[in-house]
Amino acid sequence: MRLSKAFQPTLKEVPAEAQIASHRLMLRAGLVRQTSSGIYAWLPAGLRVLRNIEKIIREEQDAIGAQEVLMPTLQSADLWRRSGRYDAYGPEMLRIQDRHGRELLYGPTNEEMITDIFGSSVSSYKQLPKALYHIQWKFRDEVRPRFGVMRGREFLMKDAYSFDADYQGAVNSYRRMMLSYLRIFQRLGVRAVPMVADTGPIGGDLSHEFLVLAPTGESGVFFDAALEEQDWLGRPVDCDNEEDLAAFFSSVTDHYAATDEKHDEAAWAEVPDDRKREGRGIEVGHIFYFGTKYTESMGIEVSGADGAKFSPHMGSYGVGVSRLVGAIIEASHDEAGIIWPASVAPYKAAILNLRPGDEACDAICEEIYGTDSENFMYDDRSERAGVKFNDADLMGHPWQIIVGPRGAKEGKVELKRRADGERFELPVAEALAKIGAA
Amino acid sequence: MRLSKAFQPTLKEVPAEAQIASHRLMLRAGLVRQTSSGIYAWLPAGLRVLRNIEKIIREEQDAIGAQEVLMPTLQSADLWRRSGRYDAYGPEMLRIQDRHGRELLYGPTNEEMITDIFGSSVSSYKQLPKALYHIQWKFRDEVRPRFGVMRGREFLMKDAYSFDADYQGAVNSYRRMMLSYLRIFQRLGVRAVPMVADTGPIGGDLSHEFLVLAPTGESGVFFDAALEEQDWLGRPVDCDNEEDLAAFFSSVTDHYAATDEKHDEAAWAEVPDDRKREGRGIEVGHIFYFGTKYTESMGIEVSGADGAKFSPHMGSYGVGVSRLVGAIIEASHDEAGIIWPASVAPYKAAILNLRPGDEACDAICEEIYGTDSENFMYDDRSERAGVKFNDADLMGHPWQIIVGPRGAKEGKVELKRRADGERFELPVAEALAKIGAA
Numbered sequence: 001m002r003l004s005k006a007f008q009p010t011l012k013e014v015p016a017e018a019q020i021a022s023h024r025l026m027l028r029a030g031l032v033r034q035t036s037s038g039i040y041a042w043l044p045a046g047l048r049v050l051r052n053i054e055k056i057i058r059e060e061q062d063a064i065g066a067q068e069v070l071m072p073t074l075q076s077a078d079l080w081r082r083s084g085r086y087d088a089y090g091p092e093m094l095r096i097q098d099r100h101g102r103e104l105l106y107g108p109t110n111e112e113m114i115t116d117i118f119g120s121s122v123s124s125y126k127q128l129p130k131a132l133y134h135i136q137w138k139f140r141d142e143v144r145p146r147f148g149v150m151r152g153r154e155f156l157m158k159d160a161y162s163f164d165a166d167y168q169g170a171v172n173s174y175r176r177m178m179l180s181y182l183r184i185f186q187r188l189g190v191r192a193v194p195m196v197a198d199t200g201p202i203g204g205d206l207s208h209e210f211l212v213l214a215p216t217g218e219s220g221v222f223f224d225a226a227l228e229e230q231d232w233l234g235r236p237v238d239c240d241n242e243e244d245l246a247a248f249f250s251s252v253t254d255h256y257a258a259t260d261e262k263h264d265e266a267a268w269a270e271v272p273d274d275r276k277r278e279g280r281g282i283e284v285g286h287i288f289y290f291g292t293k294y295t296e297s298m299g300i301e302v303s304g305a306d307g308a309k310f311s312p313h314m315g316s317y318g319v320g321v322s323r324l325v326g327a328i329i330e331a332s333h334d335e336a337g338i339i340w341p342a343s344v345a346p347y348k349a350a351i352l353n354l355r356p357g358d359e360a361c362d363a364i365c366e367e368i369y370g371t372d373s374e375n376f377m378y379d380d381r382s383e384r385a386g387v388k389f390n391d392a393d394l395m396g397h398p399w400q401i402i403v404g405p406r407g408a409k410e411g412k413v414e415l416k417r418r419a420d421g422e423r424f425e426l427p428v429a430e431a432l433a434k435i436g437a438a
Numbered sequence: 439m440r441l442s443k444a445f446q447p448t449l450k451e452v453p454a455e456a457q458i459a460s461h462r463l464m465l466r467a468g469l470v471r472q473t474s475s476g477i478y479a480w481l482p483a484g485l486r487v488l489r490n491i492e493k494i495i496r497e498e499q500d501a502i503g504a505q506e507v508l509m510p511t512l513q514s515a516d517l518w519r520r521s522g523r524y525d526a527y528g529p530e531m532l533r534i535q536d537r538h539g540r541e542l543l544y545g546p547t548n549e550e551m552i553t554d555i556f557g558s559s560v561s562s563y564k565q566l567p568k569a570l571y572h573i574q575w576k577f578r579d580e581v582r583p584r585f586g587v588m589r590g591r592e593f594l595m596k597d598a599y600s601f602d603a604d605y606q607g608a609v610n611s612y613r614r615m616m617l618s619y620l621r622i623f624q625r626l627g628v629r630a631v632p633m634v635a636d637t638g639p640i641g642g643d644l645s646h647e648f649l650v651l652a653p654t655g656e657s658g659v660f661f662d663a664a665l666e667e668q669d670w671l672g673r674p675v676d677c678d679n680e681e682d683l684a685a686f687f688s689s690v691t692d693h694y695a696a697t698d699e700k701h702d703e704a705a706w707a708e709v710p711d712d713r714k715r716e717g718r719g720i721e722v723g724h725i726f727y728f729g730t731k732y733t734e735s736m737g738i739e740v741s742g743a744d745g746a747k748f749s750p751h752m753g754s755y756g757v758g759v760s761r762l763v764g765a766i767i768e769a770s771h772d773e774a775g776i777i778w779p780a781s782v783a784p785y786k787a788a789i790l791n792l793r794p795g796d797e798a799c800d801a802i803c804e805e806i807y808g809t810d811s812e813n814f815m816y817d818d819r820s821e822r823a824g825v826k827f828n829d830a831d832l833m834g835h836p837w838q839i840i841v842g843p844r845g846a847k848e849g850k851v852e853l854k855r856r857a858d859g860e861r862f863e864l865p866v867a868e869a870l871a872k873i874g875a876a
Contacts, residue, residue, distance in 0.1 A: 040510065
């Protein structure tokens with residue numbers, strides 16, 4: 001994309017209510033625009049980040065055998081009455097009446113709907129296990145929306161639901177999701193640590209929150225360094241093998257990790273000092289086993305091997321997709337702007353033409369841009385070099401390819417790595433190879 | 439995907455209210471499930487079709503320089519008061535109050551919002567032209583939803599908006615969109631003919647509907663055969679060249695095409711008899727120039743070359759994405775089921791293992807499946823051959839790869855083309871080549 005034509009309206013000044021870095025930077029860099037309180041429009045560069053995150057989630061959910069569906073945003077109140085949650089849910093639920101006076105709601109989550117769809121589609125234990133997910137806009141009518149997309153009202157979420165014949169099956173499903181989530185966050189380029197969370201009346205230990213480490217996080221976190229050192233992508237786990245899943249799961253849960261709410265000083269004391277990590281975190285995911293709560297309350301049964309009917313065990317698994325854009329920025333930025341991990345960056349590099357109109361500069365820029373115009377942001381504007389440097393830093397492209405008249409004459413460009421500021425003067429082909437290999 | 443594991447719940451019986459073929463077939467083939475009146479959940483195979491359509495639209499919109507954004511589903515009533523449409527819009531608008539009593543609505547379209555975003559982002563004629571589009575769920579509270587996804591309440595739509603400095607610029611934008619739409623529909627494998635539509639108080643000739651030809655269409659259509667014979671994908675048009683755009687546009691609008699509402703017997707009489715085509719059509723797109731209607735009413739201005747402020751000219755351009763799934767089926771099915779055009783088919787072929795457990799059959803099926811498991815639907819169920827044939831016909835995969843014990847021993851499979859039923863007995867490699875090349 002040529003920046004001269006791109007719809008990426010950067011802002012010099014941001015509204016005073018933008019208190020945190022990600023909110024300010026997303027507005028300044030032209031990624032989103034607020035359209036109502038807690039409701040945002042995604043501009044092209046922001047949407048590209050959102051799509052990159054979705055793609056990684058989709059690939060890793062598919063990899064463990066989850067299947068993608070797409071449920072609507074609006075649900076009938078009657079569906080929620082069947083589970084008993086319609087009246088129990090507080091004012092965060094957006095309740096709506098249609099033209100015939102029928103009660104609808106904007107879905108804040110989809111347990112009821114997926115259970116209903118499952119129940120009308122699956123009749124035998126032979127069809128289990130099943131895991132279904134969707135990536136859809138949700139609405140929670142926060143009393144005081146703030147922090148930009150981190151606590152908005154209309155937000156994009158990936159929610160998955162598993163259905164198993166028995167508790168052990170549900171445990172396996174849960175463990176597969178744990179693995180999928182660890183891989184997702186690793187690919188997103190953030191450190192997200194799973195921490196034991198409340199299970200409520202269900203009990204047991206099958207509830208984990210995933211927190212992205214960031215100094216501005218809402219929760220204090222305490223965890224064993226082992227949890228941030230592992231390479232989940234490189235670790236082979238046979239998801240159809242119960243023992244393999246169990247071994248993997250132990251390698252996570254054997255290590256201490258807790259938010260300040262659940263912090264246990266006695267257990268913490270047993271962690272070797274050199275492995276203690278403290279910090280703050282932002283919740284970006286939650287996985288949860290809840291047994292037959294919805295299948296029973298909604299009367300959903302399937303036939304077992306012996307012909308007897310039973311209510312399948314369920315779990316639900318959420319990732320805050322739009323929230324992650326903010327969380328990633330909280331975890332990865334500096335004074336000058338965003339520092340995108342390569343996997344989610346809207347463009348892999350900016351090409352900064354320091355002298356548009358100079359024959360050598362234009363030729364080199366066009367040559368580079370032509371190799372992959374879809375994934376470069378070419379700053380071809382007639383602006384001062386300083387403006388271009390600042391905008392590139394603000395937008396956070398992993399690399400800047402700086403093309404000035406002196407180097408251009410020799411066929412050279414300056415490559416700047418956004419993350420650490422390191423610079424390399426290289427011939428064009430070598431610069432492209434370095435970006436491609438990174 | 440292995441059909442034994444796939445979440446594709448086919449139905450033997452469909453509800454009586456499913457009156458038209460696409461509605462019945464989408465339910466029977468397990469593509470969608472109704473969750474409330476006029477509101478549908480998309481099951482995996484249906485979602486794949488929807489995504490294939492989106493991808494083609496996105497590529498062809500990007501190709502003419504339109505940029506993708508994503509606006510939220512909920513909008514503030516105040517935004518619509520600025521254009522004067524809030525009170526004018528009828529009961530099809532779903533009006534909502536949030537917990538603070540603020541008035542929201544579920545967007546039926548986005549002229550107001552995009553104009554507002556544009557106005558707060560663009561300040562100079564130098565930034566024009568701009569074309570922005572998004573693909574997002576909309577809601578229209580139809581009094582009597584019916585025909586499945588063809589006239590649902592929550593529906594997926596691609597809507598684009600163009601902003602130009604003057605009328606001639608807007609004409610160019612309009613012509614680019616006309617080209618983009620013709621290419622989109624051609625790639626989708628349907629015949630969609632542009633027909634002059636009402637312009638209302640704006641006047642002029644810049645309003646066209648695109649109708650997919652299908653015997654069950656809601657409108658009668660009359661058009662010159664020239665319009666369905668052209669290869670828009672093979673025709674080079676320089677979208678930056680006004681003369682090129684004008685020549686292309688004439689090649690469309692010089693030929694007669696009208697729905698029964700706008701039919702003109704005198705003009706029709708001038709079309710040579712051998713070029714007259716009559717039929718029925720389903721509206722799947724609409725492009726429309728409306729001048730400064732929204733920029734003026736909402737007070738949006740940019741600076742011109744002379745420093746004077748002016749209100750940009752706009753057009754809007756819609757494609758009914760979810761409706762298209764139904765329209766494609768209406769245009770392409772038979773008694774046995776759906777006949778998917780290859781470009782939108784959820785899977786490129788079904789592999790029918792006629793004897794699971796037979797060593798040769800299993801080996802050949804696994805070999806074929808392994809070459810591209812993402813894009814084959816492998817019917818590995820222990821069902822009778824007749825059930826598999828019927829389900830494959832119903833689901834409408836472009837090809838069926840039929841693997842029976844006799845052929846398997848010789849390394850051969852039977853290939854059936856769904857569209858015309860033609861069969862080919864071929865060695866595996868040749869069968870795969872034939873499918874790939876088709």
